[in-house]
Amino acid sequence: MLKIGLLGAGRIGRVHAVNIAGHAATTLAAVSDVNEEAAQSLAAAYGARALGTDAILADASIDAVLIATSTDTHSDLIEKATAAGKAVLCEKPVDLSLERAKACLAKTADSGKPVMIGFNRRFDPNFAAVRAALSAGDIGKAELLSITSFDPAPPPVSYIKVSGGLFRDMMIHDFDMANFMMGGAPASIHAVGTSIVDPAIGAAGDVDTAVVTLTYTDGRIAVIKNSRRAVYGYDQRLELLGSEGLLSAANILENTVSKATKAGVTSAKPEFFFLERYMRAYAIEWDAFVSSIVNGTPLPVSLEDGIAALALAEAATQSAKSGQPVKLAL
Template identity: 45%
Template sequence: MLNIGIIGAGRIGKLHAQNIVAYHRNVKIAAISDLFYKNLSEWANGLGIENLTGDYKDILNDPMIDAILICSPTDTHAQISIEAAKAGKHIFCEKPIDMDPDRIKEVLNCVKEAGVVFQVGFNRRFDKNFRGAYESVREGKIGKVHVVKITSRDPEPPTPEYIQVSGGLFMDMTIHDFDMARYLSGSEVIQVYATGDTLVDKSIADLGDIDTAAVVLKFENGAIGIIDNSRKAVYGYDQRIEVFGSEGCITVSNEINSLAVLSDKNGVLSEKPKYFFLERYKESFINEIGEFIDCILHNKKPPVNGVDGLISVLIAQAAKKSLQSGKAETVYL
């Protein structure tokens, strides 16, 4: 039996807890820590989780706990990762590890020294549709990759309180797309050009951020990447990719709740995309934790490691620099 502790029981922490209980055998949630743990009793009891605490160190100091999930606020990820590695715990850390590359490197050094599994929460790699596209590209079915196009648009912008601590659009939202671009292209990003503005909610500009962006990537293998982001798509959660190559093209469209399409004299009507990321990526969240567990039990390397987390932050920083300079910026890996 693998004993897991979860640090942070907000939206994503609760999701992982529920998925572990429902879908992963031979795994027990031994404890959950959260600053507001006293409000979690009814929810935790419903999942059969008895041990709640307000101090994450209780989890790190428990010799019976084998691994942890870090689902706490971003500014705590690095410190908890370092402490967890020193305590010999295997670590699943939500993105980003930190907003400072030097701090991330410190984490990676501690993880390497401790010899523990360290996986970063880029869940989209575990989506069956995107993984199918990835496998087709790797098998050479579309030839040499020329262009990777990613559309990622949220249904609603986050709260001002969230934006203030998010690190900005590129670090919070586009970071998933940077990782997906590397994943699909099979190559590293060497240059970034970014432009953007506040077209959805002008109050976001007051917080020093943007809500709409377009990013052009140049890959080491010569391919080009194009990412477009918006904090608000009125029709739902818009998640599409296309990889174009010398011998073909592969696309992934939005998931919808029903494949039924109504055609009549007024036109053709189909369902809108799934509305929220928890719906769209439900299976991917289950799969990524399954992979983490499998890596621990079978001494395997995680499919998304700390270096992947570091590189995506470096690309996000270059994108922010490009937005400010109005020029293409080099990504220094």
């Protein structure tokens, strides 16, 4: 049984706590958070201890940590955890700074401890099935990828100011998905972003609506569309056109009931937010991490994968500001 330390008792930390405690091979041993009351409450719910982060890292009985703290702490905690002999699953992104993320990779490369980055969408059964079908040759060679990712409503501006911006905070999931589907990074990226949902987001220096085009050395193209507002729910779709066919993954709806009358045909809305939409993906992600640790197999999402997605986010930010395509140098 692996003993796990959870660093971060916020919204996503609580999601991970469910999966850690519910897995047959792991137990939630300790929880830390800057909000001590939150840590104590979550720890008590699962019979764990509420400790400081340093105490968790110093505890030799804890085998691995899951980092679900604020982004600006990720690189430091990855380095400290691996130095303490812990395996690590860290929420995305690795850092807000690409250079800092690369430094983290360099510092942890020789630790011998595995570091997995939490791009949970790779583990969504529908997106994973698309990737498996592509790998099996079902549609020939991938040629054109389209990813749609719309949030139901924008976050508060207070969050926007510390998030690193839409490309690093929101679209980074889609950059990783593009890398996952296309088998690697593009040669160039061209981004366009505006603030039409909430003027306060623009005033904070960010965008809330964006379209990015990724171009690959062999001529393949990927298009990513993001918006902070889709009033009908959490819109998560993917379409992949290949030389011999098309693969697509549609939204998960609130229910499967449809109504057909002479007035038309209606169905349910997409599930409202990521907690509902990706709950199963988070559970599969945790199982994949545990299986890799127990069996010694390569992690399905590496620290290098996290850096590759962050490099795209940084390039997109530059492109959106300059209005010009940016070449990738990974």
